[in-house]
Amino acid sequence: MLSQDLARYVELQHKLGFRFRVQNTLLKSFVAFAERHDDRHVQAARVLEWARLAPSPQQRRNRLLTVRRFALALSAEDRRHEIPPADALGHSPLERRIPHIYSADEIAALMQAAARLKPTGSIRPLMYETLFGLIAATGMRISEALSLQLDDLTADGLIIRQTKFHKSRLLPLHATTRDALDQYLVARRRLGTLNSALLVSAAGASPAYSTVIANFLQLARSIGLRGGPGQPGPCIHDLRHTFAVRSLEQCRHDRDVVGRHIAALSTYLGHAHVTDTYWYLQATPILMRQIAAAGEALHQGAVS
Missing domain, CATH: 1.10.150 (DNA polymerase; domain 1)
Incomplete structure (x- = not known):
């Protein structure tokens, strides 16, 4: 029942x-x-x-x-169903989880670990290496990556149709990202599957979300990014945070330029409101130096 x-x-x-x-x-x-x-x-x-x-x-x-x-x-339909108390296991602290901002070396190590997955010679290791690299290079949601179809890869970039807010968007791709996808497609064509999903496992179908998470955790632990089960550590969604932060680091620290950059970043990430993008930003040494420099310039202008 x-x-x-x-x-x-x-x-x-x-x-x-x-x-x-x-x-x-x-x-x-x-x-x-x-x-x-x-x-x-x-x-x-x-x-x-x-x-x-x-x-x-x-x-x-x-x-x-x-x-x-x-x-x-x-x-509501049958009172024989019991409702457990919401606080039976204590109260959750109202603290924002601080995202992990990956270094370039950590992302490279994660992709290299994925490339060593078994079975050797199958499309599985290349698919996971491509998946993690694609999320890191575009900041897309993992659900969006797993929903990609072959026809979504166009000359202008990737078309994201399955979005959180039911809005489609186009993601222009860096030349290196496009090259990596082209190399993956060569191997995918050899698989001969009739499935139209862009990212497929050795079975010829897109992997389940839960399977991807389990493999990510295994790989992250194997390279020392995470501890054992139940211990906190970097998650796959932090790759999206990393993309947002690294993107802002590359922006010239001029108020008008930053404003336009944030608006463009919000669109690229597929956020419904620009305020949602602020949630993805995290202080890093580079950003703090830029903030300090901007504050110093503002102070000098006020003094003069």
Whole structure:
């Protein structure tokens, strides 16, 4: 019964316009856990038992709150579904996670580790090397990269059709990025798959989001970027933050130039509002030196 309830709930979320990918994965895991115990309704104790299996406090709270929203929807129809307390596993600190800004050497090490993936000689290592390099070079969302089709690669750049805010945009590509994609396409054509996805695994289909994340974590740990499971560290989305910050570092520190650059960057990243782009910016030594220089120039102008 819970499986049927979940199917209806997921269908509703999709009709409302939500991708609901990560939540769906978590809820499937919970429902499988509950049904192994012959549960026909959500039980608060079972939710907590399952949530506590997660390796970190943040993940345990996320599990709890995800199932709690599911239980709230089911309880509106059937009061036998129990709603676990939102604070049963404590309160999440209201702190912004500081993104990791990758160095060029770290990105190169990640791509080199991807190129060593097994099976050797298959398209899998090249696909992951290309995927991570593409995200780093364009700042696109991983979901956008995995949704790319062959026809989306044009002479003018990449057309991003599957966006978070349902808006298409064109991403001009640097010559080196285009060359890397062309080299990948040579190998992809040898695979002979009929799938139209741009990025495909050895099976000939686009890899699942969860599979990409799992492989990223494995590679990041193998090169010392992350610790063991449950320990914090750089994530794949930080490549998008890195693109935004490094882009701003290259901008001439003139107020008008920076303003135009931020507007262009916001469009390139596919943000609905320019204020969303500010969230992606993080202080780095280069930016702090530019800020100090701008402040000094402003002070000197005021004194004179």
